[in-house]
Amino acid sequence: MKLATLLPHYLVQRYHGWHATAFTENRAWYRRLAEDGQRPRAMVIACCDSRVHVTSIFGADTGEFFIHRNIANLVPAYAPDGEQHGTSAAVEYAVNSLKVAHLVIVGHTGCGGVQGCHAMCSGHAPELEEKTSFVGRWMDILRPGYDRVSDLPADQQIRALEQQAVLISLENLMTFPFVRAAVESGDLSLHGVLHDIAQGTLEQYDSKIEAFVPVA
Structure with missing residues (x-):
């Protein structure tokens, strides 16, 4: 070749x-x-964005994280339809074979995938609506998130949609029977964080108050 x-x-x-x-x-x-x-303690699902360096952010050593990256750190809903699912396969392997104790969704500011989803759903990116657009069809996962933020002031929608990319992924993880079983048995915990690239800060989702709060 x-x-x-x-x-x-x-x-x-x-x-x-x-x-x-x-x-x-x-x-x-x-x-x-x-x-x-390998015996990683955690699985991390992060965006492909070159500016998001999860091992540096958490000071992880080689062998500590099982890492999967895709556009906008998204997890699709459970759908065993015979198609090829890279993200779902990674989740299955991490939970069922590696027995990770933690699964962390890492979103970030300035996400191009999230911006593309916003443009597509608001009618400003018709090329992403094409059936041949891999990015567009992947960003369909985030459409429910756009519906949740579309009534916000325009200058707040992108940041809110970046948060939704984390939340939608957490919600979709719980549609996987083996993930739900591991969470309910206490063998697995799910976490959602948002990394501000410019500030170097992390916010984590607190389900008790249903909001992102600074990691203290």
């Missing part, structure tokens, strides 16, 4: 730097991970 080319030079340099420092200094730990397998 002649489609793939060699890595760009800057990535090769960074690899050699990592191998000479982080890997070499922790060689025994990496060997243990390879031989014993």
